[in-house]
Amino acid sequence: MLGAIGLDEAQEAAYRALVSAGAPDVPALARRLAPGERDTGSVLRRLERQGLAARSPGRPGHWVAAPPGVGLGALLTQQRHDLERAELAAALLAQEYRAAAVEPAAHDLVEVVTGAAAVAQRFLQIQLGASEEVCALVTGTPVAVSGTDNHAEERAAERGVRYRVVIERSVLDRPEGVTELTAALARQEEVRVVDEVPTKPVVADGTLALVPLTGRSAEPAALVVHAVGLLELLSGLFESVWRQALPLRPGPHDVAGRYPDGPDAADLEILSLLLAGLTDASVAKQLDVGLRTVRRRVRRLMELAGVTTRMQLGWQAYERGWVTRDPQPGAYRGRPRHRPAPATDCGGGPAPAP
The missing domain is CATH 1.10.10.10 (Winged helix-like DNA-binding domain superfamily/Winged helix DNA-binding domain)
Known part of the structure; x- marks a missing residue:
């Protein structure tokens, strides 16, 4: 839970133990955490450098936890500052990219991604980068990521990203189809059904799309589309299928x-x-x-x-x-x-x- 602010599992467990135990010595803390004293001492020293633990001034050999509001608050503030700097850097890079791509070449508007891992990564990135809406046509034969493996969908929905999905009936014939459908509806996704979808694009915010490629090659591949004209075409295709779906x-x-x-x-x-x-x-x-x-x-x-x-x-x-x-x-x-x-x-x- 505290990994987002830079603590690994051992540090988080040790800090929690310090908070609940008061002022234990290293052997007592080691018994709570299971690792040996040497490892526990190393974890304590790392917590000390982060301002989350300190040696007890009145009891040599004992350690105390820094108040969470102070110690964790400082880490949270630093994390927010780092994120703000990263957002500024991303905005500047995006501005530089747009300036350099006023007249982009045609091959820069469509990216070809090959390999199951690369396709899955792009699929997750497109969803995690969405801020408003993700639209998708879904068939019963996933290329690289199944519905149960799509954790980005859950995270995007938690951020308030709207999902509109059209599935073909064959999805419901798969053993896990109804389970995936139930989970999607529980996240308040809007789901419709048709007999068959023509292709299976994923469009995020109308500005980026992923289109799996089908062919004789056994290696999965997909197109990442940036071109405005193609995006409008894919969005129009989705809306057409959406209107006819149940x-x-x-x-x-x-x-x-x-x-x-x-x-x-x-x-x-x-x-x-x-x-x-x-x-x-x-x-x-x-x-x-x-x-x-x-x-x-x-x-x-x-x-x-x-x-x-x-x-x-x-x-x-x-x-x-x-x-x-x-x-x-x-x-x-x-x-x-x-x-x-x-x-x-x-x-x-x-x-x-x-």
């Missing part, structure tokens, strides 16, 4: 409150997942409810809609405004669009043409 969340969040005898929030959650193509069993697993509960609620929804088939339920869900492709007001920054007709039934199969 949401994995109910549309109007207040629909349950508008109709006393209508569907409740749990009904809408189940309905939206079924419309997106998940099976009854997958919905039950994701929502951590029983399969019978899912089927009972679907029967209730059919009764409320006055229909006898799941295909009819899918149509009525859109007609009644229970679910919608449209985002909440103000959530979409593009052009206004009309509500599309429904494109699937509630059976988890492929969507027929609208």
Whole structure:
């Protein structure tokens, strides 16, 4: 936890032990930490140089911890100062780069990255560098980084970066697909589903994109795109697929409150997942409810809609405004669009043409 301000695991453990133990001597502290006295003494001397520990003036051989507000506060202040200097250096370098690249060559606008490790690194960097939004089209065959390995996604979401993701249905067929989907929805990501995505670009803030390359080569490769024209093309492609995709969340969040005898929030959650193509069993697993509960609620929804088939339920869900492709007001920054007709039934199969 304190590694961010320069303490390794041994130093952090020793400092915590000093704080809780009061003024132990080296043997007593070594017994708390498990390493030998020599290693403990070395760690204490490093803490002393950092201003986090001191020898007890009244008890020779004993050590005391510096008050956390003083010792750790000083390190935090220094860390902030170093970060500010690094940010200034990055800004100056970016300014210098832009000045030197007023008319960049075409090959400077697209970077070719080869190798699984290099592609994974660029993929993580693009997300960590995003400040507003990451848009992605996802297939069921990851090139270098799987959903469970994408820790940058979690860190970016924690910083408030918005994620809009369209997955193809084959993602839900993978063993870990529903698990990854559940984690994404728990982070408040906006996820939609289509039968198939044309390619799988990742676009960050509309200023940088990563496009995996497919071919006969066994070595993964990708393009890192800086060119404005190509970025606009990739962003336009994403928005086109996004508009046609089915949401994995109910549309109007207040629909349950508008109709006393209508569907409740749990009904809408189940309905939206079924419309997106998940099976009854997958919905039950994701929502951590029983399969019978899912089927009972679907029967209730059919009764409320006055229909006898799941295909009819899918149509009525859109007609009644229970679910919608449209985002909440103000959530979409593009052009206004009309509500599309429904494109699937509630059976988890492929969507027929609208």
